[in-house]
Amino acid sequence: MDMQTDLAGRHALVTGGGTGIGLDIARALAACGAEVTITGRDEARLQGIAAESDRLHALAMDVSDEASVRDGIAAAAKARGPVSICIANAGIAEPAPFAKESLDHWRKVLRVNLDGVFLTLQAALATLPPEMEARMIAISSIAGLRGLKYAPAYTASKHGVIGLIRAISEEHIGGPVTFNAVCPGYVDTPIVERNAAEIAARQGISDEEARAYLARGNRHKKLLDAEEVTAAILWLVSPAARSVNGQCIQISGGQV
Ligand code: NAP
Numbered sequence: 023m024d025m026q027t028d029l030a031g032r033h034a035l036v037t038g039g040g041t042g043i044g045l046d047i048a049r050a051l052a053a054c055g056a057e058v059t060i061t062g063r064d065e066a067r068l069q070g071i072a073a074e075s076d077r078l079h080a081l082a083m084d085v086s087d088e089a090s091v092r093d094g095i096a097a098a099a100k101a102r103g104p105v106s107i108c109i110a111n112a113g114i115a116e117p118a119p120f121a122k123e124s125l126d127h128w129r130k131v132l133r134v135n136l137d138g139v140f141l142t143l144q145a146a147l148a149t150l151p152p153e154m155e156a157r158m159i160a161i162s163s164i165a166g167l168r169g170l171k172y173a174p175a176y177t178a179s180k181h182g183v184i185g186l187i188r189a190i191s192e193e194h195i196g197g198p199v200t201f202n203a204v205c206p207g208y209v210d211t212p213i214v215e216r217n218a219a220e221i222a223a224r225q226g227i228s229d230e231e232a233r234a235y236l237a238r239g240n241r242h243k244k245l246l247d248a249e250e251v252t253a254a255i256l257w258l259v260s261p262a263a264r265s266v267n268g269q270c271i272q273i274s275g276g277q278v
Contacts, residue, residue, distance in 0.1 A: 027260040030055035033102040034259075035095065037061045037085050037142050038112030040068045042211030043161060046248035047109055047255050052077040054256070056107060059098040061085075085112045085138030086130075092145050099149035106156040107259050108146035110139040110183075113161065115213045117173045117220075128175045135179035140186060147199065155198040157259045160187055161251070162203040162270060164239075167278045180205075184270050191268030200267040202258055206251050207240040207274030214245065241276025 034051045038044035039060025052058045052075050061083040062068055068080035079102065083094035099105055113135045118127055139160045150156055165173060166180035184203050191201040208214055218232040225232070237245045254271050257263055272278055 026054055027256065028055055029107070029259070032056045032106050033059070033099070033104060034107035034109065035059040035061065035081075035098060035105045035142075035146060036109040036111055037083070037138065039109075040064060040071055040080075042213060043206070043209055043248045043251050044109065044111040045071065046252045047111065048078060049075075050249075050252045050256060051107065051109075051259070057102045059102065059105075061094065062112065085110075085142055086133040088141055091138075091141040095142070095145035095149065104149040104151060104154055104156075105146040106150065106154060108143060108156070108158045109161070109255065110142040110159070111161040112138055112142075113179075115173070115176050115217065117176065117217070119172050120174045123174055131175035132179050132182070135176065136182040136186070139183050143186075143190065143201070150199065153198055155264075156200075157263075158190075158199060158201045159255060159258055160201075160203045162187075162205045164205050164207050164272065164274050164278045166203065166205050166270065167272065187270070188268050195267065200258075200264070202266060202268065203270040204251060204254050204258075205270045205272045205274070205278070207246055207272075208236045209246040209248055209251060211248060240274050241278075244275060246273060246275070 034056040036044045036048040039048040040062040048058045048060045057077050059079045059081050061081045063084050065082035072078045072080040081094050084090045143158050160183050162183040163180040165177045166184045170177045187201045187203045222229045222232040237243050
């Protein structure tokens with residue numbers, strides 16, 4: 023049985039679609055036939071990736087800027103149709119111990135990780151005609167379900183994402199649009215590379231040891247591959263997941 027969902031004719035939008043988890047998701051959705059808008063602040067990088075495939079479309083958009091998100095998503099919908107698959111993935115992970123967390127930095131993380139998801143989902147929803155089926159998915163984190171030390175802003179933002187998804191899913195029960203969150207553990211992406219480099223520098227250990235330290239943050243003590251997150255997304259956008267709503271899917275090698 024072919025489990026691949028045919029997404030021909032669908033318009034998917036992936037924020038942060040130029041790198042890491044978002045890029046892996048965007049490529050997979052395009053491979054299933056969707057027209058995929060990939061967004062981020064680094065337009066040159068997005069253009070480079072869009073050159074890979076006729077189905078990948080670059081859009082410069084800062085998720086923390088309301089006008090940028092509303093105008094960007096409206097323009098993408100005008101070009102490629104209503105956003106019936108929206109993956110709110112853009113996010114930043116910049117650790118800081120609580121006592122040293124400045125209000126400015128706290129607000130920066132919340133603006134990207136939480137305001138960004140709010141703006142993205144609201145703007146995507148606004149492109150849908152009544153009764154059009156759609157799947158809205160946010161990438162939260164295991165930090166959305168438990169506290170991550172030295173990352174109070176990140177943890178609060180990712181908890182907030184789950185609360186937001188749960189609230190909107192309740193509003194839309196029985197309707198054509200579902201809202202879910204995916205909560206990965208540590209995934210081998212540029213975010214983890216940067217964090218490993220910082221830990222290595224701070225603790226005077228090798229990058230390899232720092233990666234092993236992060237891997238131990240997953241219950242099975244292995245870093246995840248982005249494709250493990252993508253597999254959950256492909257299921258959530260499939261017809262088989264039509265009754266899955268308001269959930270957070272943990273992918274972390276064990277219970278959080
Ligand atoms: P990544 O490669 O650093 O991806 C982050 C993406 O977000 C980049 O493409 C970046 O693009 C975009 N972005 C950041 N700030 C933005 C802004 N203000 N406006 C628009 N786009 C912005 O890391 P990743 O691991 O794939 O992370 C993707 C998501 O997964 C994040 O939400 C992260 O919190 C979550 N997550 C990651 C892990 C992990 O271990 N890697 C675990 C759990 C959850 P530009 O630089 O072009 O703006």
